[in-house]
Each structure stands twice: as C-alpha cells, then as structure tokens.
Amino acid sequence: DQQVKQNSPSLSVQEGRISILNCDYTNSMFDYFLWYKKYPAEGPTFLISISSIKDKNEDGRFTVFLNKSAKHLSLHIVPSQPGDSAVYFCAARRETSGSRLTFGEGTQLTVNP
C-alpha cells in the first residue's frame, strides 16, 4: 500500500510566484519527513526536512509545513525560479525502524520564465 502519496503528478507556475507541493501520508508512526529534488539523469538531492515535533521549517526560499493531525505536509517555494524545475519527492521515515525512506510518487514542477 502507498504510505506516502503525492496526488499531483505535475505543477506549472510562473517565475516569481509561489509553488506549493503537497504530500499526504497514512502511517502515523512516521516521525521525520524530507523533500528531495531530482533532475533528469541525476540522483535525488536533499532539499529540506522536518521532524514531527515541529510544524514548520524554513531554509531560504523553501519552507516545509507539517500538519500531523491531517497527516499532510507541503513544500512552499517562493519566489519560484526556472532552475527549480525538477521532480520533487516527499519522503518519510520512522526512527524506530531504522533508516529506510518511504517515498511518494513525485511531482514534476515546471517554472515558466
């Protein structure tokens, strides 16, 4: 069963505007969440993370919000830049079960100049 879901396969935004990527999870045992960005022919690269004890983490243009009661997290990119165009993966892990990451299906973000 898909424990981490990204329901939007693609998102297109205008340069300078906000991009909001969403992720839902079903396993309440997840306690750490990460976002990865992937360019074609490259491996995923870490972007930002959040522990379940927080509801927000900010790093420059990137902010991740966590709503534990809704089992939902989102990644906000503002302002969006054409170089942000990539596939974004949401991932989750349970500290008690080791280090495996469970990924969502990914969302292709396209930022138009």
Added chain:
Amino acid sequence: GAGVSQTPSNKVTEKGKYVELRCDPISGHTALYWYRQSLGQGPEFLIYFQGTGAADDSGLPNDRFFAVRPEGSVSTLKIQRTERGDSAVYLCASSPSPQAYNEQFFGPGTRLTVL
C-alpha cells in the same frame, strides 16, 4: 569531494541473465542504501547496510536479489535470473550514520533494462 558513484550508468541484459551493479559511497559514510525506481514512481527501498552488515533487507523483492558490502565501503547489488519486471533505475545512497536527521546522499543510478 566525490559524491556517490554508481557503475555502470546503463546496463542492458537479456531475460535470465545475471547482473551486478556497483556503488561507491562517499568516503567515511558508514550507512549505505539501495533503492529501486520504476517509471513514474518514487524510489522504493531495497536494503540498508550499516558497515559491512545488512541491517535491513526487508525491501528485497525475492531471493533473486542479493547485496554485499564486504569491506564496509563499496557495495554490489546482484540480481540472478533477471526478469523484464526488474527493469528500473537502481539508486544507491550513503549517509554519515543512520540517524534520522542525516540526509541520504544519492548517486546518479544505474538504469537496468531487461529485454
């Protein structure tokens, strides 16, 4: 500094053949992970090594898949009697340690095509 490297970058094989995929982690990283990414999907966990030992191999789909890390550095993923359904990008990642707050650094992957 070198990142995670994987060889070969592409591998085409015939159904029933044996393949080996190699991963060179970042120097000093004790944790090493293998994932498999099928088309249109996110990476799917296969196996995780802490040092030389497989700490979690619960993601390996069946006994045709095996992985080793004999000296705690380079790892090899081995697939016997390949099937067309094994076609995917195989990703390797390493981490300084397995604690949750340590990000995993991914290699570029090996694209395996089974004809």
